[in-house]
Amino acid sequence: MLGAFIQLFLFGCARDRAQVQYKKDAEIPAWISPQPLSAIVVYDSWSGNTQLIAESMAEAISCPAIPLNDIDDYPVSDYDLLMIGSPVHSGMPTDRIKDFLNGLETPHRTAVFVTFGAPFFGPFAAEKCLNGMEKRLRGTCIGRFKCHGFHQILGTYPTHPDEKDRADAARFATGLITRCKKTASIGGMNSAIIL
Ligand SMILES: Cc1cc2nc3c(=O)[nH]c(=O)nc-3n(C[C@H](O)[C@H](O)[C@H](O)COP(=O)(O)O)c2cc1C
Numbered sequence: 001m002l003g004a005f006i007q008l009f010l011f012g013c014a015r016d017r018a019q020v021q022y023k024k025d026a027e028i029p030a031w032i033s034p035q036p037l038s039a040i041v042v043y044d045s046w047s048g049n050t051q052l053i054a055e056s057m058a059e060a061i062s063c064p065a066i067p068l069n070d071i072d073d074y075p076v077s078d079y080d081l082l083m084i085g086s087p088v089h090s091g092m093p094t095d096r097i098k099d100f101l102n103g104l105e106t107p108h109r110t111a112v113f114v115t116f117g118a119p120f121f122g123p124f125a126a127e128k129c130l131n132g133m134e135k136r137l138r139g140t141c142i143g144r145f146k147c148h149g150f151h152q153i154l155g156t157y158p159t160h161p162d163e164k165d166r167a168d169a170a171r172f173a174t175g176l177i178t179r180c181k182k183t184a185s186i187g188g189m190n191s192a193i194i195l
Contacts, residue, residue: 018147018161018168019123022179037180038078039063041173042071043085044094049115049149050085052161053169057083057113060170061177068096077105081180083173084133087149088116091125093133101136111143111176113169115161117151142179145172 040063043054051067058065066074076082084101086093093101093114112133116126126146134141147168148160161169 018145018165018172020143020145020168020172020175022143022175023141037080037177039081039083039173039177040074040076040079041065041083041085042068042074042076042100044068044087044097044100045085046087046094047150047152049117049161050087050113052166053113053115053145053147053149054083054085056161056166056169057085057173060173068100071100077107079108081109081111081176082107083111083113083176084137085113085115086129086133088114088118088122088126088129091128093129097133098136101133104136106138107140109142109180110137110140111145111172112137112141113145113172115147115149117149117154117156117160119154119156122148122156143172143176145169 039061041054041058043050043065045051045054045067051065054065064074084097086097092098112130114126114129114133116122116129118125123146130144130146134144145168147165148157150156150158150160
């Protein structure tokens with residue numbers, strides 16, 4: 001009984017798995033994706049969780065995963081697909097990610113992802129964080145991903161991101177590329193449907 005209560009208190013309604021979301025109806029800027037597509041993953045990470053997810057995504061689609069500190073040499077807005085990842089800090093992305101997003105020239109297409117570790121309201125904080133990131137991307141965001149990451153202060157989700165989270169992240173990235181290619185084959189339409 002006590003165990004069940006502790007479990008409920010710590011993890012509440014949080015589902016122990018990653019969540020992937022693609023946008024079904026997105027306004028796509030009048031721009032035609034070249035083949036092959038160029039993609040880049042940019043991330044911030046304090047304790048390595050978001051880095052693991054970023055690297056899984058990058059590996060799956062053979063593109064670079066660059067920590068924010070090293071981003072200066074990369075013309076990130078020129079990539080066909082820019083994926084941006086952050087840990088959730090008090091329901092927000094890190095200050096460095098916020099600064100990066102605020103200084104970003106309008107990219108072609110983007111996707112956002114977070115890792116989060118708070119019990120109970122963690123998924124809601126992660127959604128809020130993703131919403132904030134997406135808002136700064138001016139309608140270019142075509143997908144979002146979130147999964148648990150070990151919270152160094154609270155000690156929650158000690159095994160995450162786990163193999164399944166990493167596999168889900170890889171699938172998410174390949175799904176984004178597929179969707180970019182589908183809209184590319186439709187052509188530079190103003191309101192292409194992302195399936
Ligand atoms: C200062 C700080 C604030 C955090 N705030 C939240 C939060 O508001 N909600 C949440 O779900 N997790 C929160 N976390 C947990 C992290 O989001 C989580 O552990 C994440 O996976 C860390 O990613 P990283 O290893 O890439 O830094 C916080 C962690 C730290 C260190």
